[in-house]
Amino acid sequence: MMSIVSPNFKNISRHTIAMDILMYYAKERGYVKEELAKAPSLICLASDNWNSEHTNDGYIYITVHWVDKHWKLQKRIIRFRALSPPCDDFLQTILNKLSLLFNVYVKKFKSTSSSLVGSSNVSDNDPVDSSLHQHNVNMADLGGDYDEELELELNSQIDVLDYWSKSSIQYNELSLLARDLLAILISTVAFESAFSMRKKVITPLMIHLSQK
Numbered sequence: 001m002m003s004i005v006s007p008n009f010k011n012i013s014r015h016t017i018a019m020d021i022l023m024y025y026a027k028e029r030g031y032v033k034e035e036l037a038k039a040p041s042l043i044c045l046a047s048d049n050w051n052s053e054h055t056n057d058g059y060i061y062i063t064v065h066w067v068d069k070h071w072k073l074q075k076r077i078i079r080f081r082a083l084s085p086p087c088d089d090f091l092q093t094i095l096n097k098l099s100l101l102f103n104v105y106v107k108k109f110k111s112t113s114s115s116l117v118g119s120s121n122v123s124d125n126d127p128v129d130s131s132l133h134q135h136n137v138n139m140a141d142l143g144g145d146y147d148e149e150l151e152l153e154l155n156s157q158i159d160v161l162d163y164w165s166k167s168s169i170q171y172n173e174l175s176l177l178a179r180d181l182l183a184i185l186i187s188t189v190a191f192e193s194a195f196s197m198r199k200k201v202i203t204p205l206m207i208h209l210s211q212k
Contacts, residue, residue, distance in 0.1 A: 032076050039066045039074075041179040049083065058083040067179045071165035 036043060043066045050059045062079040083090065160182060168175035 032078065036064065040069050041067045042183040044183050066183050067161065071161045
C-alpha cells in the first residue's frame with residue numbers, strides 16, 4: 001500500500017526500528033554522562049510523578065539539575081519507570097535505599113572531615129551543619145569588600161543566574177559558591193510535568209526562583 005502512495009518508500013521491520021532506538025538511547029546516554037562529568041557545580045536530583053492522560057497509568061522519573069559554565073540551567077531525565085498500584089511497597093523500597101545512602105554519606109563525611117568537626121562547636125551528628133560551618137570558614141578568605149557592592153533589590157523578577165554570570169569575573173570565588181547554592185534551590189522549585197504538552201514553565205520559574 002505504501003509503495004503505491006510513495007514508490008520510494010522503504011519498508012523497515014520492527015526489529016530494525018527497535019535496534020535503532022536502542023542505539024540512539026545508548027548514544028544519548030553517553031552524551032548525558034559526559035555532560036554530568038563536566039558539570040562545574042553541584043548536581044541535584046528531583047523526582048516527580050506523571051499520569052498518562054489516556055490510560056491513567058502512573059510513572060515516576062528522576063531529573064538532574066545543574067548550572068553549566070555559561071550560567072545556563074540544565075536538566076536531564078536520567079531515570080523513568082512505570083509505577084503500578086499499589087505503590088506502597090515500591091515507595092518504601094526507595095525510602096529504604098535513600099536512607100541507606102544517606103547513612104553511608106554521613107559516615108563518609110565524618111571520616112573525611114573529623115579534624116574540621118573536632119575543632120569547632122558544630123554538632124557531630126549533623127553533617128549539613130558542619131558543611132555550612134566550613135562554608136563560613138571559607139568565606140573569611142573572600143574578604144569584606146563584597147558586602148556593599150553585592151547589595152541589590154531582590155524581587156521575583158530578578159534573573160539571578162544572569163546577575164552572577166556578569167559578576168563571576170569580579171567575584172570569582174563567591175560566584176562558584178553561589179552556583180552550587182542555586183543548583184540546590186533550582187531542584188526544589190515546583191515545575192510542570194516533563195511530559196506535559198502544554199507550554200513549558202520550567203525555565204522562567206527556575207531562573208527567577210518564583211513559586212507562582
